[in-house]
Amino acid sequence: MNKNISVVLIAHNEESNIGKMVHGLKNSYDKEILEIVVVDDNSTDRTSAVVRELQKDYDNLKLVNRKPPCGVGRALKTGFRSVDDRAEYILTMDSDFIDNIDQVRALIKEAEKGFDGVIGSRYIKGGRLINYPFLKKFMNRCFHLTLRALCNVNVADTSNNFKLYKRKLFQGLPYLSDDFAMNAETGILPVLFGYSIKEVPVSWTGRTGNMGKSKFSLLKNASSYMRVITNVIGKKYKVN
Ligand SMILES: Nc1nc2c(ncn2[C@@H]2O[C@H](COP(=O)(O)OP(=O)(O)OP(=O)(O)O)[C@@H](O)[C@H]2O)c(=O)[nH]1
Ligand SMILES: [Mg+2]
Numbered sequence: 001m002n003k004n005i006s007v008v009l010i011a012h013n014e015e016s017n018i019g020k021m022v023h024g025l026k027n028s029y030d031k032e033i034l035e036i037v038v039v040d041d042n043s044t045d046r047t048s049a050v051v052r053e054l055q056k057d058y059d060n061l062k063l064v065n066r067k068p069p070c071g072v073g074r075a076l077k078t079g080f081r082s083v084d085d086r087a088e089y090i091l092t093m094d095s096d097f098i099d100n101i102d103q104v105r106a107l108i109k110e111a112e113k114g115f116d117g118v119i120g121s122r123y124i125k126g127g128r129l130i131n132y133p134f135l136k137k138f139m140n141r142c143f144h145l146t147l148r149a150l151c152n153v154n155v156a157d158t159s160n161n162f163k164l165y166k167r168k169l170f171q172g173l174p175y176l177s178d179d180f181a182m183n184a185e186t187g188i189l190p191v192l193f194g195y196s197i198k199e200v201p202v203s204w205t206g207r208t209g210n211m212g213k214s215k216f217s218l219l220k221n222a223s224s225y226m227r228v229i230t231n232v233i234g235k236k237y238k239v240n
Contacts, residue, residue, distance in 0.1 A: 001108055005029070005164070006087035007036045008079035010072060014095035015046040016212045021093070022054050022061060024101040032108060034087050035060040038095075039079040041070040072161075073175065073182030080170045090171075091164045092186070096211055100162060103202045107164040116195035117169050119155065119187060120162030126201030127157070133206070139218060143225055147188065151232040156199055158187025159225075169195055174237050180216060181224035188228065189237055 007025060011018055022036055040048045040063065051063045064082050066075060076092065083090055089111060091104065103120060110118040121127050123144070129137060140159065147153045161183045173189040175182055190197050207214060231237060 001032045001089070001112065003032070003034045004086070004088040005032050005091050005108075006034055006083035006089070006167070007091045007093065008076065008083065009036065009038045009093055009095050010041070010075040010079060010161075011038055011043065011047050011095040012041045012070060012075075012215055013043045013045045013047060014212060015043070015050055016210060017096045017098060018047055019050045019054060020098045021095055021101070022051070022058070024098060025104070026058060028101060029104060029108075033060070035062060035084055037062045037064060037079050037082050039064045039066060039075040039082070041066045041075050042068055069178075071178040072180045073178040073185075076182055076186070077175065083167065087167055089164055090167050092161050092170070094161050096207055097162060098211075099205045100202060103162075104164070106200045106202070107162075110198045110200055111164050113198075114196075115198040117163060117165035117190050117197045119157060119197060119199045120160055120202035121157035121199035122160055122202060122204045123156040124199050124201050128201075128203035130203065131206030131208070132204065136216075136218060139222065143184070143229075146229055147232075151188070151229065153188050153191050153232070155187055155191060155197060159184040160187075160202075160204070162202060163187070165190065172239070174239055176231060176236065177224055177228060179224050180221045181228050184225055184228050185237075188232065192232065192237060193239070
């Protein structure tokens, strides 16, 4: 893969992580990465300032500043619209996935075998969760059990924002969610539309003290994830 991956990093108040992500990706995958697109949603910290500083060293680093309303889904969609048309693949990662940078190699290797998309999966053999809240894991497993039982989607980890897909899978499918639940849609819709998706095991470590705060709230987002399931059952995802 020579210079054909656009990386989309979504960020809201990630000043302590975003520089490490950009450096880490550039250092390890300069041959493969065409560009890195950071989508900053109204951060009140120095996230954008850090990126602007890095742009002095990296000419293929883009910064997109969104206006409110914020949201993971909105930011991802903005990111997908902003990538260079020459990119064959888009890699999505959270801005706190510093420990996962080494694992991008495994995703690239699988994509090179010809799969339309590869997911870094926490829930297949070899995947690991370190310092992960019990309730979040429990709810995630319930979500996937329901998906399997009612929607016939047999992907162990649809909702991890660690995905390397052919560009059209991110740009061409009808994602409806504006919030965190879009991470589940990017795992589910390619399966619904018949693309070949491969999961590779990754380990995931929770944020530690110097990594900023989580923005995820189970209470605020649970209904959005349930809506994804009712959308699948109600056949709401349609390509025009
Ligand atoms: N652009 C944008 N990014 C967001 C928004 N909300 C969260 N993010 C980013 O989405 C990613 C995931 O958010 P996290 O807070 O890490 O959520 P999480 O991974 O479920 O929570 P932790 O397990 O504590 O890390 C991070 O890169 C955030 O900066 C938003 O409204 N807009
Ligand atoms: Mg996180």
